[in-house]
Amino acid sequence: MSIKMNNKIFPEVGLGCMGMSEFYGDTNDAASLLTLQRSYDIGYRHYDTADMYGHGKNELLLGQFIKKLGKKRGNIHLASKVGIQRDTNDKYNLILDGSRSYIHKSCDDSLKRLGTDYLDLYYLHRKDPNITLEESLSSIKELIDSGKVKAAGLCEVSPETLREANKTLKISAIQSEYSLWTRDIEDEIMPLCKELDITIVAFSPMGRGFLTGKVTKQYMNTAVSDKDFRTKLPRFNGDNYDNNIKLVNKINDISASLDIKTSQLALAWILSKSDNIVVIPGTKQEKYLLENFESKNIKLDNDIIREVESTFNKDSISGDRYPESILKKSNT
DSSP states (O other): OEEEETTEEEESBOEEOGGGTSSBSOOOHHHHHHHHHHHHHHTOOEEEOOTTGGGGHHHHHHHHHHHHHGGGGGGSEEEEEESEEEETTEEEEEEEOOOHHHHHHHHHHHHHHHTOSOBSEEEEOSOOTTSOHHHHHHHHHHHHHHTSBSOEEEESOOHHHHHHHHHHSOEEEEEEEOBTTBOGGGTTHHHHHHHHTOEEEEESTTTTTGGGTOSOHHHHHHSOTTTBGGGGOGGGSHHHHHHHHHHHHHHHHHHHHHTSOHHHHHHHHHHHSOTTEEEOOBOSOHHHHHHHHHGGGOOOOHHHHHHHHHHSOTTTOOSOSSOHHHHTTSOO
């Protein structure tokens, strides 16, 4: 099955590009460009970035890829985000800015870096508590009216904010963290998106790599903290890691019994939850592209779904998904 948005039809599995430029260890632009080109050859059509990723470097990287696409640019669904400035003194401190002037300038800067004259989807990355939601959304509507943006989206918002926003401007998509170990959106956001005909774009669908079983404790103990954001996340550290990896080992056994990768099980589970969900797993390596993409063809029976969900439930997961400083700026 595919997803239709803005009159474009694309597969449910897209590519999250953030890690190619920052947050998950060392980066290599040349290798990432090969991965981007290979992804297009495989059939990927949905590419997700943001102006804050690598301080604009991620958009510049995609700009090189888009330049090589040439006239095929129209085949892809390109999404970027606005609303977070980077603190020069603390790279993990989110400075929120939803003002009209910032949104307009940021969009122009993003288009320049990406080498395109429009974005298929432009997300408000976070709700700015000091700016009315109406001002931020009206600014994005002005970009839509001018042709620079095709559709509007929101990231990590509460049900109340989503309802309010959709009255001001049609919201085409929301992006939220959703995976086996982060299921907060199931109670209210998912049914609300169904009601309002909004696509859900699930980021970190493999738990920032943890659900693959490849993020070892040895790596977490040796990773350079200023290069890998996961060293800051409670679920990846100390006793939380030890408890959570036991859950991953259990679903490793389930995936092995199905003769699929654990990453594919994690993605297929998300896609089984609703017909309005897109996943955007990230990878810097070609070898994982095909595995992730093929997960859209895996159908899980109800017994497997129940077994997986009983393993990963709210009571079994240890640690918060973010430090408190970031959590308080999410889902507002």
